[in-house]
Amino acid sequence: MTAMPSRTISKVLIANRGEIAVRIIRTLRSLGIRSVAVYSDADAGALHVRLADEAVRLGPAPAAESYLSIERVLDAARRTGADAIHPGFGFLAENAAFARACADAGIVFIGPGAEAIEVMGDKISAKRTVEARGVPTVPGLARPGLTDDELIAGAADVGLPVLIKPSAGGGGKGMHVVEDASGLPAAVAAARREAAASFGDDTLFLERYVTTPRHIEVQILADAHGAVVHLGERECSLQRRHQKVVEEAPSPLLDAATRARIGAAACETARSVGYVGAGTVEFIVPGDSPDEFFFMEMNTRLQVEHPVTELVTGLDLVELQLRIAAGEPLPLTQDEVTLDGHAIEVRVYAEDPRAGFLPTGGHVERVVHPAGVGIRVDTSLEDGLDVSTDYDPMLAKIIASGPDREEARRRLVAALADTAIFGFETNLTFLRLLLERPEMIAGDLDTGLIARVFDELAFPAVAPRAFAEAALILHARDAADAARAAAGSGAGRTAPTGPWARVDGWRLGGAAPSVFDLEAGADVERVRVWASPLRVAVGDADVTADAAADSTVASVAVEAGRATVSIGGVARSFPFAVGTDGVWLSDGGEAVHVRERRESYGAVAASDASPTLVSPLPGTVVMVSVADGDRVDAGDAVAVVEAMKMEHVLRATVAGTVRLGVAVGDQVTRSGIVATIEATEAVDSDDA
Known part of the structure; x- marks a missing residue:
């Protein structure tokens, strides 16, 4: 493709953040178009802010006061003279009022018209619209204004299991699968609350829940001259909590004939609303009947998983969005679209899979991105970044491509082993284990697979060697700190000499070891390090008198965030970071946090029957179900904490x-006290 005429669009404001803002800037820069970043206070030091040609502060961290403020975004565009606004995905990307406001302000909205967003943004109207064009849809109950009672009553007609879905928004938020009628009232109430909080619209509808469903979506492009093409499909069936985790193109399920049919249905969906721009039509395909498909929804924006389509088609979707927005015709016909090879993407999240995928976040001590043949990384992560719980927990995307699916999968597994994010828990190990599952290797996927196999995933235990490596790194740190302190002991003072200058635990009668009490997860170890010669022992292991023959003889060298450690003649080189409470190190692709043990203070730890109720994650209290002094039974809901949109x-x-201990709107920390419960026995004895 040739360079885009700068006279049409010369400056683009990106109304988004994180990795998608960085990715859009990359294409803008390649086309010679200037970029404007916007940011909240939480993102003032973010990578996208520094990469853009200009940057404008929108407001404080809460999205409603920054990224979701139409007035502030448009004001930033006016102040910087931006010709166009790219909304990325999320935030205002599918907001019809925003698209209309851009048009009224004379600013090009890089996306479809407001009418298409409105029709497809309301899943009820979307179903009706595509049904009229002959596109098959999932049976269900979908009409505006359904009450809780109507939804509960209608579930019997639709047939259980049933899927409760918000009419607005996407990303799986507010969706609930109900298999038993007794769970309907609570699920409907939760879905309404989540939909209102996420999208400002609590309208719900029902669909029959398709068993062993495959989630397959089709990328389409449509220009203002009436041309519509599809770029093949993506398989997005690997999900947790209705949110995608792994995506690939093309799907291993579809044959050429079905691919042509589902692509044609996607193009017809776009034509039904006069669509202009890049969009995605999502379908449910029964795993046991792959020649059938049902329209689910249309996302009127760029998708998170667009890189896999780019890698198998050789097209830059952001560039095509810009050209379409500038009024250019599509540069290719359907016959000219070719799919070459295979690509697989994983989403890297700030979450702890072993704690129910609870969001984490915090300070990034260090990040190491993979590289190599067929590897692409879309990220905004860098050393020193603070990952806030105010936004979605996705941190980055790692994508691998190859001539066939298995080659792409193997490259991706290797890339994940070469990735390190130190500072908080992520899902990197989970992703690597998932990619090695036999179902993944065979392409035998469905949206319930992760839930079914999660307990079978063999998360590695912390090896004793990891404790030894952490202790050696900490010992090297302490020795370096002591040497610096001795060298700078002050003008006019004599630096210590002899045994007083040593930092190796020297004493009369033999060297004493440095002792480190360390913990990683539930494992606790005492590690001893002798300095001369350097030796290490974990736990109760003895050190022989002949150090030269000792299997614990060690060496450690650290440089530029990488450690090379040899223990007993076995050497290993790996990235690491020393934080305020210990060492982060990479052990075969697993990020291990080895902490120095200290006395606990502050937050109270939760137990299975604790009278103290603590938050399992940092977030905001969005609901309190009881009043202070109310009587509760074990299992009763007390409060709801929201973090990273969950x-x-x-x-x-x-x-x-x-x-x-809290009220609605309060911020809570991880392990922060939400409430305490005076046990029944204590209350009764007081009354007596």
């Missing part, structure tokens, strides 16, 4: 009287 219900673990 809700977590906190329930009483004992019966008794509630004493609240």
Whole structure:
């Protein structure tokens, strides 16, 4: 493709953040178009802010006061003289009022018209619109204004299991699968609350839940001259909590005939609303009947997973978005679209899979990105970044391509082993284990696979060697610190000499070891390090008198965030970071956090039957179900904490009287106290 005429669009404001803003800037720069970044206070030091030609502060961290403020985004565009706005994905990307406001302001919106966004943004109207064009849809109950009672009653007609879905928004937020009628009232209430919080619209509808469903979507492009093409499909069936985790193109399920049919249905969906721009039509395909497909929804924006389509088609979708927005015709016909090879993408999240995928976040001590043949990384992560819980937990995307699916998969597994994110828990190990599952290797996927196989994933235990490596790194740090302190002991003072200058635990009668009490996860070890010669022992292991023959003889060298450690003649080189509470190191692709043990203070740890109810993650209290002094039973909901767009219900673990420590709107830390419960026995004895 030739360079885009700068006279049409010369400056683009990116109304988004994180990796998608960085990715859009990359294409803008290649086309010679100037970029404008916007940011909240939480993102003032973010990579996209520094990479853009200009940057404008929108407001404080909450999205409603920054990235979701149409007035502030448009004001930033006016102040910088931007010709166009690219919304990325999320935030205002599918907001019809925003698209209309851009048009009214004379600013090009790089996306479809407001009417198409409105029709397809309302899943009820979208289903009706595509049904009229002959596109098959999932049976269900979909009409505006359904009450809770109508939804509950209608579930019997639709047939259980049923899927409750918000009419607005996407990303799996507010979706609930209900298999038993008794769970309908609570699920409907939760879906309404989540939909209102995420999209400002609590309209719900029902669909029959297709068993063993495959989630397959089709990328389309449409220009203002009436041309519509599809770029093949993507398989997005590997999901947790209705959110995609792994995506690939093309799908291993579809044959050429089905690919042509589903592509034609996607193009017809776009024509039904006069669509202009890049969009994605999502379908449910029964795993046991792959020649059938049902329209689910249309995303009127660029998708998170667009890189896999780019890698198999050789097209830059952001560039094509810009050209379409500039009024140019599509540069290719359907016959000219070719799919070459295979690509697989994983989403890297700030979350702890072993704790129910709870969001994490925090300070990035160090990040190491993979590289190599067929590897692409879309990221905004860098050393020193603070990952806030105010936004979505996705941190980066790692994508591998190859001549066939298995080659792409193997490259991706290797790339994940070469990736390190130190500072908080991520899903990197989980992704690597998932890619090695036999179902993944065979392409035998469905949206329930992760839930079914999660307990079979063999998360590695912390090896004793990791404790030894961490202790050696900490010992090297302490020795370096002591040497610097000795060298700078002050003008006019004599630097210590002889044994007083040594930092190796020297004493009369033999060297004493440095002792490190370390913990990683649930494992606790005492590690001893002798300095001369350097030796290490984990736990109760003895050190022989002949150091030269000792299997614990060691060496350690650290440089530029990488450690090379040899223990007993076995050497290993790996990235690491020393934080405030210990060492992060990479052990075969697993990020291991080895902490120096200290006395606990502050937050109270939760237990299975604790009278103290603590938050399992940092977030915002969005609902309190009881009043202070109310009587609760074990299992009763007490409060709801929201973080990174997900809700977590906190329930009483004992019966008794509630004493609240928070109110709606309060911020809580991980392990912060939400409430305490005076157990029933204590209340009864007081009354007596």
